[in-house]
Amino acid sequence: MTRALDGVSFAVExxxxxCVVGPSGCGKTTLLKCLSGLMSPTSxxxxxxxxxxxxxxxxxxxxxxxxxxxLLPWLTVRGNLKLVLRRRGLGRDExxxxxxxxxxxxxxxxxxxxxPWQLSGGMQQRVAIARALVYQPRVLLMDEPFASVDAQTxxxxxDLLLRVHAEYGVTVVFVTHDIDEAVYLGDRVIxxxxxxxxxxxxxxxxxxxxxxxxxxxxxxxxxxLRAHVLRHIRNDSSTPMEVQ
Amino acid sequence: xxxxxxxxxxxxxxxxxxxxxxxxxVLSADSQSVYFPxxxxxxxxxxxxxxxxxxxxxLVPSLTRFVAGLAxxxxxxxxxxxxxxxxxxxxxxxxxxxxxxxxxPAPAVLPAMIAVLGxxxxxxxxxxxxxxxxxxxxxxxxxxxxxxxxxxxxARVYRLSRRDRMLSLVxxxxxxxxxxxxxxxxxxxxxxxxxxxxxxxSNGLGFVIIQAQQTFxxxxxxxxxxxxxxxxxxxxxxxxxxxxxxxxxxxxxRGSQVADAPG
Numbered sequence: 001m002t003r004a005l006d007g008v009s010f011a012v013e014x015x016x017x018x019c020v021v022g023p024s025g026c027g028k029t030t031l032l033k034c035l036s037g038l039m040s041p042t043s044x045x046x047x048x049x050x051x052x053x054x055x056x057x058x059x060x061x062x063x064x065x066x067x068x069x070x071l072l073p074w075l076t077v078r079g080n081l082k083l084v085l086r087r088r089g090l091g092r093d094e095x096x097x098x099x100x101x102x103x104x105x106x107x108x109x110x111x112x113x114x115x116p117w118q119l120s121g122g123m124q125q126r127v128a129i130a131r132a133l134v135y136q137p138r139v140l141l142m143d144e145p146f147a148s149v150d151a152q153t154x155x156x157x158x159d160l161l162l163r164v165h166a167e168y169g170v171t172v173v174f175v176t177h178d179i180d181e182a183v184y185l186g187d188r189v190i191x192x193x194x195x196x197x198x199x200x201x202x203x204x205x206x207x208x209x210x211x212x213x214x215x216x217x218x219x220x221x222x223x224x225l226r227a228h229v230l231r232h233i234r235n236d237s238s239t240p241m242e243v244q
Numbered sequence: 245x246x247x248x249x250x251x252x253x254x255x256x257x258x259x260x261x262x263x264x265x266x267x268x269x270v271l272s273a274d275s276q277s278v279y280f281p282x283x284x285x286x287x288x289x290x291x292x293x294x295x296x297x298x299x300x301x302x303l304v305p306s307l308t309r310f311v312a313g314l315a316x317x318x319x320x321x322x323x324x325x326x327x328x329x330x331x332x333x334x335x336x337x338x339x340x341x342x343x344x345x346x347x348x349p350a351p352a353v354l355p356a357m358i359a360v361l362g363x364x365x366x367x368x369x370x371x372x373x374x375x376x377x378x379x380x381x382x383x384x385x386x387x388x389x390x391x392x393x394x395x396x397x398x399a400r401v402y403r404l405s406r407r408d409r410m411l412s413l414v415x416x417x418x419x420x421x422x423x424x425x426x427x428x429x430x431x432x433x434x435x436x437x438x439x440x441x442x443x444x445x446s447n448g449l450g451f452v453i454i455q456a457q458q459t460f461x462x463x464x465x466x467x468x469x470x471x472x473x474x475x476x477x478x479x480x481x482x483x484x485x486x487x488x489x490x491x492x493x494x495x496x497x498r499g500s501q502v503a504d505a506p507g
Contacts, residue, residue: 036401055400062401069394073497074416083412084402115493117500135402 007198009044010190012139012173017165019182020175022192022200023233028175031197032143035173036062048139061137065144067124071116077103077127078112081134102134105164122153126160133164139171146181155213158185162211179233183225184211191232201232281463286470289463294471298452303471306448309365310437313372317429321377322422325384326414335385342381350375350436351443358444368440375436376429383425387418420494423487430483434476449475 008031012018022028033039034046037056046053048060056062064070071080081099090098103109106126116124125145132140142161146154158181165172176182182189183205191200205225207216216222269283294303328335350371361367391414399409415422441450449472456464488495 038397038400056403058403060401062398064394064398066394068501069392070398072395072413072416074419074493075412083404083408086408087403087405115496117493117497131402 007196008192010199010202012171013187014138015169015171017162017172017174017185017187019186019189020173020192021177021179021182021189021229021233022197023194024177026192026194027197028177028192029143031192032062032141032173032175036060036141057139059138060141061132061135061139062141062143063125063128063132063145065147067121067128067145067148068117071124071127071131073115073117075115076112077108077114077116077119077130080116080127081131084131084135098134098136102130105133105167106130106160120153121149122157125149125157129157129161129164133168133170137170139173142172142174144176145174147176147178154181159213161185162209166210179226179229180217183207183222183229184213184216189225189229191229203229278460279462281466285463286466289461290467290470293452293464293467298471302447302449302452303475305365306437306441306450307475309368309440309448310372310433312365313369313437314376314429314433316369316373317376317380317433318426320373321380321425321429322384322415325381325422326388326410326418328381329385329388329418330414342378346378346382350432351439354440354443363444363446367444368437371440372433372436376433379425379428379432380422381425383421383428384418387421388414390421391417420491423491427480427483427487430479431476434472434479438472 008027010018020028020031030039034041035053037046037053037060040054048057051057072083075083078099081102082095085095085098099112100109103112106129108123108126108130111119111123111127116127119127128145146157149157161172161174162185164170174182174185183203184207186205189203189205191203192198193200203225207219207222207225265283272280272282273284275282328338353374354371357367357371361370395413395417396409399413404413437448438450438453441448442454445451449468453465453468453472456462456468
C-alpha cells in the first residue's frame with residue numbers, strides 16, 4: 001500500500017470554516033475518508049471532540065463531489081432527505097419541518113417532489129447540501145463539492161454555503177483544489193504538500209465576513225493571500241502541477 | 245401524446261396482424277385437412293370452450309399456479325440474490341452450484357417432481373418456481389454487485405440501518421437488473437406451466453391442449469394454443485406496464501445522464 005498521508009496534523013475549532021487545498025493526487029480524498037470514518041488510518045488517529053473516529057460519527061455529515069451519484073435517483077428530493085433521518089426516531093411532523101427548513105435554506109422549497117435527475121447540476125448539489133443539513137451534523141465535511149459545476153453556479157453555491165454556515169453554526173472542513181475558493185470561504189486554509197503529504201502551511205484568513213464575490217475578491221489582502229498560497233504550492237512541487 | 249398520434253401508432257401496430265388473420269381465414273376456409281381446419285371452426289371451438297366455460301375450470305387453475313410459482317421464485321431469487329450479491333465469499337462458494345442447477349432444464353426435473361410430490365398443484369408450483377428462479381437470482385446478484393460504491397459510502401456516513409440500506413438503496417439500485425431477470429422468468433414460467441400440465445395434470449391450459457389432440461378434437465387443440473398465445477401476450481403487456489411504472493426513475497435518470505454527458 002502506498003503511503004498517501006504522512007504527518008498531516010491539524011485541529012479544527014468548533015464553528016470554524018476550514019479549507020484544505022493541495023495539488024491533485026496529494027491525498028485529499030484519503031484524508032477526508034479518514035476524517036469521516038470511512039477508512040481507518042494505518043497510523044495516527046482522527047479525533048472528534050476527543051473521541052477517536054473509527055466508524056462514521058453521528059455528528060458528522062459528508063457532501064460528496066459527485067452529486068449525480070450520491071443522491072439516490074429512485075427517491076424524490078424529499079425522500080433523499082427523509083432517508084438520513086430514519087434512525088432519529090422523530091415524529092412525522094418534526095421530520096417534515098426539518099426537511100422543509102433544510103430545503104428552504106438552500107432555496108429548493110418548491111422542489112421537494114422532484115427527482116434529483118430532474119434538476120440542474122447546481123440544484124442537485126444544493127439537495128446534497130440540504131441532505132447534510134437535515135442530518136444536523138456538528139461537523140460538515142465537503143469533498144470538492146463544487147468541482148463539477150460551472151463557474152457561475154459555483155460562486156452562487158459558495159455564497160449559499162457561507163450563508164448556511166453562518167445560519168447553522170456548523171463546523172466545516174472543505175477540501176478543494178481551487179485556491180481562490182479556499183481563500184474566499186475559509187477562516188483558515190491548510191496547504192498540503194505533494195505525496196507523501198504533510199501540512200505545508202496553515203494560512204489564517206482574516207478577510208471580513210460576510211464575504212462578497214466582488215468586494216472580497218478585489219481586496220488587496222485577498223489577492224495577497226491567494227498569491228501566498230499559490231506560491232507555497234508551486235514551490236513545493238517538483239513536477240508540473242494542476243492548480244487553478 | 246395526443247389522441248391522433250396514439251391512434252396512428254396503434255394502427256401501425258395492428259394492421260399486419262389483421263391482414264394475416266384475414267389471410268388465414270380466407271386461405272383455410274375450404275381446408276379439408278384434418279390438422280389445419282378452417283379458422284372459422286377454430287374460432288367456434290374457441291367460443292364454445294373459452295367464452296367463458298373454460299375460464300374458471302382451466303384458465304384460472306393454470307394462472308394461479310403460474311402466479312404462485314412466480315411469486316416464490318421472486319421472493320427466493322431476490323432475497324437469496326441480495327444475500328449472495330453482498331457476501332463475496334458466500335457467492336464464490338455457491339456460484340458453481342447455481343450454474344450447475346440452472347443448466348438443468350425444468351422439464352427434465354418433472355418426472356422427479358411427480359415422484360416426490362405427486363400430480364397435485366404443489367408439484368407444478370414448485371416446478372414453475374424452479375424454472376423461474378435462476379434468471380431472477382443471477383440478475384439480482386449482478387444488480388447488487390454493481391451498486392455504486394459511492395452510494396454505499398453514503399449509506400455508511402449517514403449511518404443507514406441495515407434494513408434501510410437494503411430496502412431503500414441496494415434493492416432499488418438493483419431493480420433494473422431484477423426486472424430484466426423477471427422478464428426472462430415470465431417466459432420460462434409459462435413454458436414450465438404448460439409442460440407440467442401436458443405431462444401430469446387433470447386441468448389447465450396444457451391439459452386441454454393435449455387432451456384435444458389425443459381425442460382428435462383438432463379445432464379445440466388450436467383454440468387452446470390460441471388462448472395460450474393470448475395469455476402470454478397479456479402477461480408480457482402487464483409486465484411492461486408494471487416495469488414502466490416501477491422503473492420510471494431509471495428511465496428518467498438515464499435520460500438525464502445522457503444529456504449531462506461530459507463535453
